[in-house]
Amino acid sequence: NAGVTQTPKFRILKIGQSMTLQCAQDMNHNYMYWYRQDPGMGLKLIYYSVGAGITDKGEVPNGYNVSRSTTEDFPLRLELAAPSQTSVYFCASSSRGGLNTEAFFGQGTRLTVV
């Protein structure tokens, strides 16, 4: 009963490096989301996807890219890491109707850019 799985759990990047945060769900959910959580700021939506092949920007998309080639996977790509991208990243998924149904969250990836 895996739910939403994020890898890695922790990562330290140097400025200018790139990396991909992985997210996979086994609930056959169409909707998937990436959020970042900064201290004292709550969660902010980076990108979301309503199905394979369809993605769209959220509130804070700059510096990130996503793809959705399968229903299960929704990777988040950082091309040129910057200190401002130090944060905790959460992936979430939901079934029909988007976020007005229950969203299931992964355990998060803590990223530090130095």
Add this chain to the structure above:
Amino acid sequence: AQSVTQPDIHITVSEGASLELRCNYSYGATPYLFWYVQSPGQGLQLLLKYFSGDTLVQGIKGFEAEFKRSQSSFNLRKPSVHWSDAAEYFCAVLYNNNDMRFGAGTRLTVKP
């Protein structure tokens, strides 16, 4: 501007005491409102949600919340707090099907 405000950054209560966490929102239409809980090192878990109807909604783990349109509030309550309730609590408003805005969170500490 659309926003969610949780006025209390940190609250400490004794085990067995009652709890109220405050949430205020700014939104022009009838809001869809949520409370999520985040235990240390974990993702967020849905406690309860309000879409319409009865303004007092029941959730999991003995939590309830009351929607007050006149005060633009959706406060979370629990009559008797358990040590396992120590966590961070987030209020959220759904602005469209795919855009949920979260408050900054309230961290709850439970004293023995």
